Amino acid sequence: MFDYLIVGAGFAGAVMAERLASCDNKKVLVVESRHHIGGNTYDYYNDDGILVHKYGPHIFHTNSRDVYDYLSQFTAWRPYEHRVLASVDGMLVPIPINLNTINQLYGLKLSSLEVNNFLASKAEKKDRIITSEDVVINKVGRELYEKFFKGYTQKQWGLDPSELDASVAARIPTRNNCDNRYFTDTFQSMPLHGYTRLFERMLTHPNIKVMLGTDYKEIEGLIPYKKMIYTGPIDYFFDYCHGKLPYRSIEFRFETFETDRYQPTGTVNYPNEHPYTRVTEFKYLTGQKHIKTTVVFEHPKALGDPYYPVPRPENAELYRKYQLMANNKQNVFFTGRLATYKYYNMDQVIAQSLTLYKKIALITKNERPTNGQKLPSYES
Ligand SMILES: Cc1cc2nc3c(=O)[nH]c(=O)nc-3n(C[C@H](O)[C@H](O)[C@H](O)COP(=O)(O)OP(=O)(O)OC[C@H]3O[C@@H](n4cnc5c(N)ncnc54)[C@H](O)[C@@H]3O)c2cc1C
Numbered sequence: 001m002f003d004y005l006i007v008g009a010g011f012a013g014a015v016m017a018e019r020l021a022s023c024d025n026k027k028v029l030v031v032e033s034r035h036h037i038g039g040n041t042y043d044y045y046n047d048d049g050i051l052v053h054k055y056g057p058h059i060f061h062t063n064s065r066d067v068y069d070y071l072s073q074f075t076a077w078r079p080y081e082h083r084v085l086a087s088v089d090g091m092l093v094p095i096p097i098n099l100n101t102i103n104q105l106y107g108l109k110l111s112s113l114e115v116n117n118f119l120a121s122k123a124e125k126k127d128r129i130i131t132s133e134d135v136v137i138n139k140v141g142r143e144l145y146e147k148f149f150k151g152y153t154q155k156q157w158g159l160d161p162s163e164l165d166a167s168v169a170a171r172i173p174t175r176n177n178c179d180n181r182y183f184t185d186t187f188q189s190m191p192l193h194g195y196t197r198l199f200e201r202m203l204t205h206p207n208i209k210v211m212l213g214t215d216y217k218e219i220e221g222l223i224p225y226k227k228m229i230y231t232g233p234i235d236y237f238f239d240y241c242h243g244k245l246p247y248r249s250i251e252f253r254f255e256t257f258e259t260d261r262y263q264p265t266g267t268v269n270y271p272n273e274h275p276y277t278r279v280t281e282f283k284y285l286t287g288q289k290h291i292k293t294t295v296v297f298e299h300p301k302a303l304g305d306p307y308y309p310v311p312r313p314e315n316a317e318l319y320r321k322y323q324l325m326a327n328n329k330q331n332v333f334f335t336g337r338l339a340t341y342k343y344y345n346m347d348q349v350i351a352q353s354l355t356l357y358k359k360i361a362l363i364t365k366n367e368r369p370t371n372g373q374k375l376p377s378y379e380s
Contacts, residue, residue: 001224002029007216008231010039011346012336014202015353016229021207024361028208029225031216037203041195041346048256050282050294051194055305056252057267057280057296058195061185062347068187070354074201077189078287082182086269088147095269096182097144098175112176119174132169133161140174152271156300157248157310165311190285231336233306234322242321245341249304253297262295275299309341333360
């Protein structure tokens with residue numbers, strides 16, 4: 001009998017498996033429907049021997065020392081600060097928009113103070129900020145909105161920014177300095193030997209068994225377990241009884257070129273004229289030396305693997321119905337991006353699972369030896 005059945009071998013599931021096995025000596029079965037561990041962070045060497053990320057580029061960054069220290073048990077790191085350029089008006093300019101972006105785009109030599117005034121003069125103040133369009137126009141004005149955000153958002157979401165929650169654009173910064181980094185977190189680095197190797201080390205424990213290529217519903221009732229940690233889609237768990245939660249998907253098109261470098265930085269965004277949203281060259285991220293180079297073109301689409309929950313009020317409402325059912329489910333804990341229908345970065349998912357583990361450990365300790373008592377479901 002397993003103590004825990006863990007559905008999903010991404011970060012949410014792997015953290016739970018590792019903690020429960022290593023700290024509490026629990027016997028754990030991890031069931032994963034794909035044929036590999038690592039969830040969406042899975043990386044592998046392609047036919048040319050270049051390390052690529054199967055489900056799009058994953059750059060690790062966090063402000064949490066706890067998360068960084070936790071992962072450091074399973075990997076050494078390669079310092080890496082991601083930089084992104086946007087292809088706008090025939091130029092490649094830094095994004096998020098900063099002092100360099102404005103000076104390059106408009107052929108100016110503004111100072112930090114002057115760029116604040118410049119952006120303020122462009123901004124169109126809105127009384128009510130409801131949509132993503134409102135957020136951006138209120139901050140930088142219509143011209144920059146159309147150059148950088150409108151087309152990108154339309155491609156990314158299949159919706160106009162005026163149809164998307166303000167929250168989608170609210171976290172996009174603008175800077176009045178020359179900091180060209182994409183992220184400003186305290187810890188920015190990549191697992192030295194890749195994510196898959198990191199996961200292998202997390203899951204190598206005598207108490208952890210991993211079953212790949214298996215949907216958990218195929219083995220339910222056949223393999224006994226006491227409790228479940230569920231990291232798959234929450235609507236699937238409840239057989240879509242309230243309907244399907246909408247997601248945006250992406251087609252990843254990989255291409256290898258007979259050249260050392262394809263583009264001047266890790267990622268180039270294409271907000272406007274191209275069908276894809278961005279192109280990422282993996283060697284920048286991984287630091288690999290190779291005479292060839294592989295890039296991935298991202299083509300957002302409606303159908304396919306669930307990647308981005310679509311942030312609209314009606315979808316949040318639908319999720320709340322499932323969340324209510326999850327809260328009433330005995331001995332099943334929901335964690336991770338699919339089970340909580342929220343876009344999370346890797347560090348947030350890891351933090352979420354570490355917190356859930358602590359709660360379970362505490363409850364188990366406090367309740368011992370009382371049997372039959374209901375454990376509360378996790379709420380983020
Ligand atoms: C294109 C893209 C780029 C990203 N880039 C970054 C980045 O640069 N930095 C960053 O911090 N974050 C990034 N993220 C977010 C990152 O992918 C997530 O934070 C992370 O993968 C979430 O881990 P998870 O375990 O919750 O989900 P997942 O990694 O999706 O793992 C869930 C696993 O559960 C499995 N599963 C689902 N249903 C079942 C079932 N019924 N039975 C068995 N198994 C099942 C799935 O196959 C999957 O492997 C990106 C996401 C996307 C989509």
